[in-house]
Amino acid sequence: MTFWLAWFVIFIYPFSNLIIQIGAVMAERFVYIASAGIAASIGIFVDRATMHKSRVSRVLVLLGVLALVIFYARGTVARNRDWSDVERFWRAEVDQARSEKAYNDLANVLWDRARPTKDERLMDESDALLREGLAVAPRRPGQYTNDRAILSLNYAHHLRDRGHVEESLQYFDLAVRILESMPEMKQVLPSASFYALYGDALLGVGKPVEAESYLRKALAEDAASVAARTRLAESLAKQGKTRDAVDEIRRILAVNPHAEGVYELLGKTLADFAAGTDSAPAVLAEMREKTASYSDSYAYLVMNNADALREKGRLREAVDVYQSLVTHVDSFPVFAQIEAPGVYINMGAAVESLGQLDAALSWYRKALELKPKWAIPTNNLGNLYKKQGNIPEAIKWYREAVALDPSFAMSYLNLGITLLDSGSCPDEPRRLLTDMARLTDDTADNSFYRGFLAALWVIRMG
Numbered sequence: 001m002t003f004w005l006a007w008f009v010i011f012i013y014p015f016s017n018l019i020i021q022i023g024a025v026m027a028e029r030f031v032y033i034a035s036a037g038i039a040a041s042i043g044i045f046v047d048r049a050t051m052h053k054s055r056v057s058r059v060l061v062l063l064g065v066l067a068l069v070i071f072y073a074r075g076t077v078a079r080n081r082d083w084s085d086v087e088r089f090w091r092a093e094v095d096q097a098r099s100e101k102a103y104n105d106l107a108n109v110l111w112d113r114a115r116p117t118k119d120e121r122l123m124d125e126s127d128a129l130l131r132e133g134l135a136v137a138p139r140r141p142g143q144y145t146n147d148r149a150i151l152s153l154n155y156a157h158h159l160r161d162r163g164h165v166e167e168s169l170q171y172f173d174l175a176v177r178i179l180e181s182m183p184e185m186k187q188v189l190p191s192a193s194f195y196a197l198y199g200d201a202l203l204g205v206g207k208p209v210e211a212e213s214y215l216r217k218a219l220a221e222d223a224a225s226v227a228a229r230t231r232l233a234e235s236l237a238k239q240g241k242t243r244d245a246v247d248e249i250r251r252i253l254a255v256n257p258h259a260e261g262v263y264e265l266l267g268k269t270l271a272d273f274a275a276g277t278d279s280a281p282a283v284l285a286e287m288r289e290k291t292a293s294y295s296d297s298y299a300y301l302v303m304n305n306a307d308a309l310r311e312k313g314r315l316r317e318a319v320d321v322y323q324s325l326v327t328h329v330d331s332f333p334v335f336a337q338i339e340a341p342g343v344y345i346n347m348g349a350a351v352e353s354l355g356q357l358d359a360a361l362s363w364y365r366k367a368l369e370l371k372p373k374w375a376i377p378t379n380n381l382g383n384l385y386k387k388q389g390n391i392p393e394a395i396k397w398y399r400e401a402v403a404l405d406p407s408f409a410m411s412y413l414n415l416g417i418t419l420l421d422s423g424s425c426p427d428e429p430r431r432l433l434t435d436m437a438r439l440t441d442d443t444a445d446n447s448f449y450r451g452f453l454a455a456l457w458v459i460r461m462g
Helices: 002-015 032-050 055-083 086-096 100-114 120-135 146-161 165-181 183-187 191-204 208-221 226-238 242-255 262-270 279-290 292-311 315-327 333-353 357-370 375-387 391-404 409-422 428-437 444-461
Strands: none
Touching: 086 100, 100 120, 100 146, 120 146, 146 165, 146 191, 165 183, 165 191, 191 208, 191 226, 208 226, 226 242, 226 262, 242 262, 242 279, 262 279, 262 292, 279 292, 292 315, 292 333, 315 333, 333 357, 333 375, 357 375, 375 391, 375 409, 391 409, 409 428, 409 444, 428 444
């Protein structure tokens, strides 16, 4: 019996957290081998207790063993039921152990079930469980576990996903501090992900300098992380370190030339170079050569660069870049099929802002040739004819836009204002307001347009 008791102690001791802290709670999986020692010890005890004893004594011992077997068999059956359903299992663990791991894993189960349907009730319960887990007191002051670090990270994730980004920062910070307080945790936890997620959150609240610091830590742990390097490039661009940002993007493309979103980021970043320098054109030329075997990627790069320049008000530069793209658009067949109408619209908007109305008219018509039933260029044609003083033609195109896309509230507003200004069809704005009230796509913009037109109609009609 001494051997089997020693067996139990030897195999249970490393996981007991009595001397060595393993960073996890004592769980069933740790006692399977050790329990053989207890079973063997009970068997030896029963054998000795029944040896050379009276019949009554032997019966009593056997009845006691039978009662013990029945008692634990009931527990085994109940436990098997828990194991049959993951949610039930972790609910039982929370009720019995109230450990950080139990709270975290039950919260994860509920969150995974809630996300597809955006079930707010389950999301709230998941968050409440994470808070309860974080409220569990450490075994010793200042001594944390892997589970607490993961709890903090998961709760930060939840807060961020639900729009509470600022609040999430304190839990990202807690997760990172726990990780750094126990270096051995880095051997079992994905430390690069901890740093990258915290850096991403910091970048999302407009703190690019702090974000850079954590993203560099992430890359020190995992230099191959495309996500972390992409966010690092964004943080550098936001700080005005344009050349450094471009260098980081080059590193991404060197190992993954098809990395998602990277050409869009590069296009926007190139727009940060000062006007009149050859920096952006030089990078574009470099990328044109490097993407020769997948040229559509280059087309997306140029388009995003032109869009970014237009958004910054650098219209002449934007027009030049758009022109370089549309001149060779047939060289990018996949891109042309998907994006060419949009490029023509943006080109038209750029030259319209420069006062080149006839050129804008031509670009909008080209967009309609490729995509005939598109309300946006149709509405834009109405705007152009109105600028040129051709009100009947403007009204015609606005009505066409409304007919093409009854959910496009901007065309209702433009038509209503033009009708009120012209004094023609005085009752039509009222009908437009009624139609706008029925829009299923009732966004904030649509509500504003409807309210603006209603107020204008009341003022004009007295």
